[in-house]
Amino acid sequence: MSNALSKTLRMIKIEHTIFAMPFALISMLVAGDGRPGWRVFFWIVVAMIGARSAAMAFNRLVDHYLDARNPRTAERELPRGDLHRTPVWIFTLAMSALLVVAAWQLNALCLKLSPLALALVFFYSLTN
Numbered sequence: 001m002s003n004a005l006s007k008t009l010r011m012i013k014i015e016h017t018i019f020a021m022p023f024a025l026i027s028m029l030v031a032g033d034g035r036p037g038w039r040v041f042f043w044i045v046v047a048m049i050g051a052r053s054a055a056m057a058f059n060r061l062v063d064h065y066l067d068a069r070n071p072r073t074a075e076r077e078l079p080r081g082d083l084h085r086t087p088v089w090i091f092t093l094a095m096s097a098l099l100v101v102a103a104w105q106l107n108a109l110c111l112k113l114s115p116l117a118l119a120l121v122f123f124y125s126l127t128n
Helices: 002-013 014-031 040-062 064-069 084-104 108-125
Strands: none
Touching: 002 014, 002 040, 002 084, 014 108, 040 084, 064 108, 084 108
8 A cells, every 4th residue: 555655655745745745835925915823724735745645647538658668758657657647537536536625615606616727637647
């Protein structure tokens, strides 16, 4: 289990999510006109993790066969066979659901816009 988790975190580049987090939090401060509170802070972090993890997993799925043919990316987890497509699809759906739950916890507008946010992050993977 922990081996699969470490491979999944490596696949989605969790360190890039951590690197991107300050940008989401700065946006939160600007949109919230200061300090929005711990509850909002928590759910924005959860939404960010869900959205970015779903996007990266979807990107790896979409590019799986291209990655296998490219020497630079052939050693990624999916092309190498360390992870299989079905669990990555399940992970993508779970992270998408996490974003929707976080959006629901934030407010009704966030919940209504969450499908659009997912569509945008998934569409990006199809534009290569």
